[in-house]
Amino acid sequence: MAEISFVSxxxxxxxxxxxxxxxxxxxxxxxxxxxxxxxxxxxxxxxLVALKKPYKYLVSCVLMQKMGAGLHSSAAEMWDTTTDGYAHVRWDNKTMFCFLTVFGVSI
Incomplete structure (x- = not known):
C-alpha cells in the first residue's frame, strides 16, 4: 500500500x-x-473522517473571548515526518478567537 502524506x-x-x-x-x-x-x-x-484517509486524528480547540489577554500554547510530537503532520488555524470574529489544531497520525 502506498503511503499517503498528511496534507495540511x-x-x-x-x-x-x-x-x-x-x-x-x-x-x-x-x-x-x-x-x-x-x-x-x-x-x-x-x-476529516469523510475523507477516508488512513489517519487517526487528534483535534484541539480553544475558544477565547476577545478581551486583550495574551495566550501562549505549544505542543510537541514525535512521528513519521513522511506521512504524519498537523494543521493549525487561528480564526476570529468580533467577539472571540478560535485556535484549532489537528494532528494526523498515519495508521
Whole structure:
C-alpha cells in the first residue's frame, strides 16, 4: 500500500470552512462555550473522517473571548515526518478567537 502524506492545506481548508460556518455569527457567551467547542471538534472530525484517509486524528480547540489577554500554547510530537503532520488555524470574529489544531497520525 502506498503511503499517503498528511496534507495540511487540505485540512486547513476544512477547518476554516467549519469555523466560518459554525462560529461566523456567534457572539461569545461563556455559558455556551463548552458545548460549542465540543460541537466544533465533532464537526471537524466528521469532515476529516469523510475523507477516508488512513489517519487517526487528534483535534484541539480553544475558544477565547476577545478581551486583550495574551495566550501562549505549544505542543510537541514525535512521528513519521513522511506521512504524519498537523494543521493549525487561528480564526476570529468580533467577539472571540478560535485556535484549532489537528494532528494526523498515519495508521
Amino acid at each position: 492545506e487540505e485540512v486547513n481548508g476544512i477547518v476554516k470552512d467549519t469555523l466560518d460556518t459554525m462560529l461566523g455569527q456567534v457572539t461569545y457567551q461563556q455559558s455556551k462555550m463548552t458545548q460549542l467547542t465540543e460541537s466544533v471538534i465533532d464537526e471537524v472530525l466528521k469532515r
